[in-house]
Amino acid sequence: MSKVLVSDPIDSAGIDILSQVAQVSVQTKLPPEELVKIIPEYDALMVRSGTRVTQEVIDAGTHLKIIGRAGVGVDNIDIPAATRRGIVVVNSPEGNTTAAAEHAIALMMALSRCIPDANHSVKENRWERKKFMGSEVYKKTLGVVGLGKIGSHVASVAKAMGMKLLAYDPFITAERAEQLGCRLVDLDFLFQEADYITLHIPRTPETTNLINAESIGKMKPTARIINCSRGGIIDEAALAVALEKGQIAGAALDVFETEPLGESPLRDLGANMILTPHLGASTEEAQVNVAVDVAEQIRDVLLGLPARSAVNIPGLNPNVLEQLKPYLQLAETLGNLVGQIAGGRIDKLEVRLQGDLATNQSQPLVVASLKGLLSNALRERVNYVNASIEAKERGIRVIETKDASVGDYSGSLHLSARGSLGEHSVTGALLSDGEIRITNLDGFPINVPPSNYMLFTLHRDMPGIIGRIGMLLGNFNVNIASMQVGRKIVRGNAVMALSLDDPLPDGILQEITGIPGIGDAYTVNL
Numbered sequence: 362m363s364k365v366l367v368s369d370p371i372d373s374a375g376i377d378i379l380s381q382v383a384q385v386s387v388q389t390k391l392p393p394e395e396l397v398k399i400i401p402e403y404d405a406l407m408v409r410s411g412t413r414v415t416q417e418v419i420d421a422g423t424h425l426k427i428i429g430r431a432g433v434g435v436d437n438i439d440i441p442a443a444t445r446r447g448i449v450v451v452n453s454p455e456g457n458t459t460a461a462a463e464h465a466i467a468l469m470m471a472l473s474r475c476i477p478d479a480n481h482s483v484k485e486n487r488w489e490r491k492k493f494m495g496s497e498v499y500k501k502t503l504g505v506v507g508l509g510k511i512g513s514h515v516a517s518v519a520k521a522m523g524m525k526l527l528a529y530d531p532f533i534t535a536e537r538a539e540q541l542g543c544r545l546v547d548l549d550f551l552f553q554e555a556d557y558i559t560l561h562i563p564r565t566p567e568t569t570n571l572i573n574a575e576s577i578g579k580m581k582p583t584a585r586i587i588n589c590s591r592g593g594i595i596d597e598a599a600l601a602v603a604l605e606k607g608q609i610a611g612a613a614l615d616v617f618e619t620e621p622l623g624e625s626p627l628r629d630l631g632a633n634m635i636l637t638p639h640l641g642a643s644t645e646e647a648q649v650n651v652a653v654d655v656a657e658q659i660r661d662v663l664l665g666l667p668a669r670s671a672v673n674i675p676g677l678n679p680n681v682l683e684q685l686k687p688y689l690q691l692a693e694t695l696g697n698l699v700g701q702i703a704g705g706r707i708d709k710l711e712v713r714l715q716g717d718l719a720t721n722q723s724q725p726l727v728v729a730s731l732k733g734l735l736s737n738a739l740r741e742r743v744n745y746v747n748a749s750i751e752a753k754e755r756g757i758r759v760i761e762t763k764d765a766s767v768g769d770y771s772g773s774l775h776l777s778a779r780g781s782l783g784e785h786s787v788t789g790a791l792l793s794d795g796e797i798r799i800t801n802l803d804g805f806p807i808n809v810p811p812s813n814y815m816l817f818t819l820h821r822d823m824p825g826i827i828g829r830i831g832m833l834l835g836n837f838n839v840n841i842a843s844m845q846v847g848r849k850i851v852r853g854n855a856v857m858a859l860s861l862d863d864p865l866p867d868g869i870l871q872e873i874t875g876i877p878g879i880g881d882a883y884t885v886n887l
């Protein structure tokens with residue numbers, strides 16, 4: 362019989378499901394070295410956010426087939442390490458959406474009416490009615506940062522409470538925001554106008570310290586911030602200083618840079634700061650939902666069936682997968698690339714299978730393209746199982762076409778996306794050794810391998826341009842690994858594709874587009 366280790370508190374409904382197919386051992390609060398010691402015995406591991414599933418744990422788990430996260434965020438699991446070891450990682454993308462959204466609303470209300478401190482004062486035998494003067498949320502403006510599942514639910518509740526709604530989400534269309542009663546605006550506008558700001562985004566390099574001294578400086582003195590998403594999105598030291606000085610009116614945090622929260626200036630603040638110990642998902646209902654959702658997937662995988670919310674393994678027919686594997690990687694890379702060039706808020710994606718590739722089933726390649734496209738917004742949360750649904754929910758119209766005529770490559774894949782920076786296209790193919798080549802950008806023939814850091818320019822084909830770009834990159838200490846120019850006619854329009862050894866520093870794009878003859882420039886990180 363299989364063995365499952367449950368290393369965080371999980372609702373008994375989940376344990377009952379696991380017990381149908383496995384011997385279940387519940388051992389919470391294990392020290393990391395103890396977890397590493399016992400994990401080799403187990404076929405599956407089920408956790409919440411308390412257990413850190415590090416590379417060391419994964420490497421020691423020689424029998425592990427699946428790791429289940431009873432919740433949304435999988436940032437406590439080393440996904441690349443699990444993927445490399447072929448271990449499926451599953452989560453429950455929706456099981457605690459309502460709970461987290463309701464906690465954000467509860468914190469907003471508690472902050473507005475000083476409920477925690479007023480409660481404490483009465484319990485201490487005081488009756489301080491003047492001290493705890495509140496303010497109403499009715500007709501106030503709520504700025505929702507991240508209009509995904511939780512942000513959307515918060516928006517709909519806040520709307521029913523008579524709030525005006527602004528939203529910032531670079532990967533959501535204005536139409537989708539409108540359907541939710543929100544006006545999609547840029548981040549600075551939201552910071553300046555909102556009376557309440559609620560964060561519902563993943564922690565990524567772009568969102569780390571999104572709320573800092575500078576962004577707080579743009580807010581109203583009456584603004585209140587709520588964070589029920591992830592620690593590290595707010596610079597806690599800067600927030601403490603701003604609240605101390607009365608630069609903004611309050612903040613309520615459920616999540617922290619380091620959990621459990623250690624020594625922190627946040628603890629010294631008064632009624633203008635509410636702290637909860639990562640309780641967003643802590644409702645009886647959500648805990649049953651996530652426990653059942655994840656336990657069912659662990660049961661299925663242990664029985665040899667596919668998982669419905671795998672974060673790292675495509676949920677497609679294994680035979681089709683094996684055959685298309687190299688092309689799936691091509692589709693993901695091209696989707697990621699065209700998504701970045703088209704600039705977010707994509708509302709249309711065309712996927713064209715060309716040449717020999719046209720004889721294949723298009724659906725897996727469409728899913729892989731969408732996965733690559735959406736990974737800019739959703740990171741590891743988008744997978745082969747949910748990419749199409751996520752795209753539909755985001756209002757992305759997908760067009761699949763096939764063209765059997767053979768061009769320079771026997772089979773190639775062409776993607777065209779329309780986003781906030783206009784409509785752009787990219788074509789790619791595989792070399793005989795399986796290596797990916799980008800063969801066309803916006804109609805211009807090129808031949809470059811994808812690389813971590815890339816720069817593309819659309820420019821006039823005229824003397825001096827290449828040199829000026831090379832010089833500019835040199836001045837910023839950016840090393841060029843390879844460079845290619847594609848043009849259709851001499852001294853007409855052209856495309857330049859550069860693979861770089863270093864990321865492009867902030868501000869350089871503006872300098873590049875300032876060079877006479879350069880039309881547009883795009884950075885791409887793959």
Ligand SMILES: NC(=O)C1=CN([C@@H]2O[C@H](COP(=O)(O)OP(=O)(O)OC[C@H]3O[C@@H](n4cnc5c(N)ncnc54)[C@H](O)[C@@H]3O)[C@@H](O)[C@H]2O)C=CC1
Nearest residue numbers: 434461507508509510511532561562563589590641642738
């Ligand atoms: N406090 C708690 O106990 C809980 C916290 N969470 C956290 O809440 C957050 C939101 O979860 P869901 O709504 O389920 O995720 P989701 O994936 O449905 O939505 C996230 C949204 O953020 C947007 N986004 C990505 N990068 C952005 C950026 N730079 N600026 C603005 N928007 C950006 C995405 O387009 C997406 O619409 C996650 O960080 C999740 O881990 C989730 C459940 C419980």
Ligand SMILES: O=C(O)CCC(=O)C(=O)O
Nearest residue numbers: 409410432433434642643
């Ligand atoms: O397990 C928990 O309580 C944390 C929930 C959470 O943060 C998540 O699902 O992302």
